Amino acid sequence: GENVEQHPSTLSVQEGDSAVIKCTYSDSASNYFPWYKQELGKGPQLIIDIRSNVGEKKDQRIAVTLNKTAKHFSLHITETQPEDSAVYFCAASDRNDYKLSFGAGTTVTVRA
Amino acid sequence: KAGVTQTPRYLIKTRGQQVTLSCSPISGHRSVSWYQQTPGQGLQFLFEYFSETQRNKGNFPGRFSGRQFSNSRSEMNVSTLELGDSALYLCASSLLGQGIAGNTIYFGEGSWLTVV
Numbered sequence: 001g002e003n004v005e006q007h008p009s010t011l012s013v014q015e016g017d018s019a020v021i022k023c024t025y026s027d028s029a030s031n032y033f034p035w036y037k038q039e040l041g042k043g044p045q046l047i048i049d050i051r052s053n054v055g056e057k058k059d060q061r062i063a064v065t066l067n068k069t070a071k072h073f074s075l076h077i078t079e080t081q082p083e084d085s086a087v088y089f090c091a092a093s094d095r096n097d098y099k100l101s102f103g104a105g106t107t108v109t110v111r112a
Numbered sequence: 113k114a115g116v117t118q119t120p121r122y123l124i125k126t127r128g129q130q131v132t133l134s135c136s137p138i139s140g141h142r143s144v145s146w147y148q149q150t151p152g153q154g155l156q157f158l159f160e161y162f163s164e165t166q167r168n169k170g171n172f173p174g175r176f177s178g179r180q181f182s183n184s185r186s187e188m189n190v191s192t193l194e195l196g197d198s199a200l201y202l203c204a205s206s207l208l209g210q211g212i213a214g215n216t217i218y219f220g221e222g223s224w225l226t227v228v
Contacts, residue, residue: 032213043116043202043219044155051213089155093211099168100145100210100217104154 002027004092006103014111019077021106023090026071030092033066033073034100038087047088048075080110114139116205116220124226130191133223137184137205143167144186145210145217146178149200158201161186162209193227200224 003026013019025033031052036044050057050064050073057064061080066073073092077084090103117136125131137144145168146158157170161180178188184205190197204210206217 032211034216036219041221043204043221045219046216049214049216093213098160098209098211099157101157102155 002030002092002094002099002101004090004101004103006090006106008106009104010107010109012109012111013080015080015082017080019075019080019084019108019110021075021088021090021108022072023074023092023103024070024072025092025101027092027094028068028071029094032093033064034091034093035062035064035075036089036091036102038089038105040086044089077108080108082110082112084108085110116203116218118201118203118220118223120223121221122224122226124228125193127193127195127227129193130189131193131225132187132189133201133203133225135186135188135203135205135220137186137203138218141205141207141218142184143206143209143217144180144184145204145206146186146188147202147204148172149202149222150198155202158188160210167209190225195227198225198227 006023034049037047038044063076093100143162145160148156160168180186200222202222203220204217208215
């Protein structure tokens with residue numbers, strides 16, 4: 001089955017700086033890579049996703065890059081703000097078994 | 113449009129008891145998945161139901177079970193509770209199922225279970 005590893009587990013950045021979270025996956029058949037943000041006391045919420053036929057996708061201050069050859073993908077948050085403080089999860093899925101495998105999560109803290 | 117609703121939000125149970133958690137998906141969604149979230153283990157997949165049929169199952173013991181009703185509402189049950197079952201249990205709904213490109217899954221706020 002799919003194994004997703006996520007680094008770092010915690011990340012502290014100064015407001016206005018960039019944050020980068022990296023994930024690797026094991027199943028070369030995986031074709032869909034969503035990222036979720038979980039704020040305190042809430043369920044995870046999709047913030048951006050990328051399919052395997054695309055190398056990069058951007059939405060305002062967040063972007064995701066995918067390297068299929070190396071089997072890794074990354075989340076980039078630019079100009080971080082206090083409201084970006086949360087736990088972020090990466091995930092990968094194989095369309096053949098309808099399973100979504102999550103990374104262990106990264107706790108991001110944006111210092112004012 | 114109402115989101116995913118989970119009940120109860122918080123509950124405390126004694127070791128050895130059983131518990132039933134409920135999830136009402138977004139209207140029109142036929143897929144409901146359940147996850148266990150603990151501080152050290154992240155999001156662990158329990159099972160997924162689609163149109164009343166269990167389509168996928170994670171690596172949890174048989175004490176964890178679930179079902180889905182004809183209106184897509186789902187319940188999960190944990191029997192013979194252990195201290196290690198203390199966790200946040202999340203329900204997620206989607207139109208087509210988890211893991212399908214472009215098919216967003218929506219999480220509820222979860223049910224916090226404490227086993228004492």
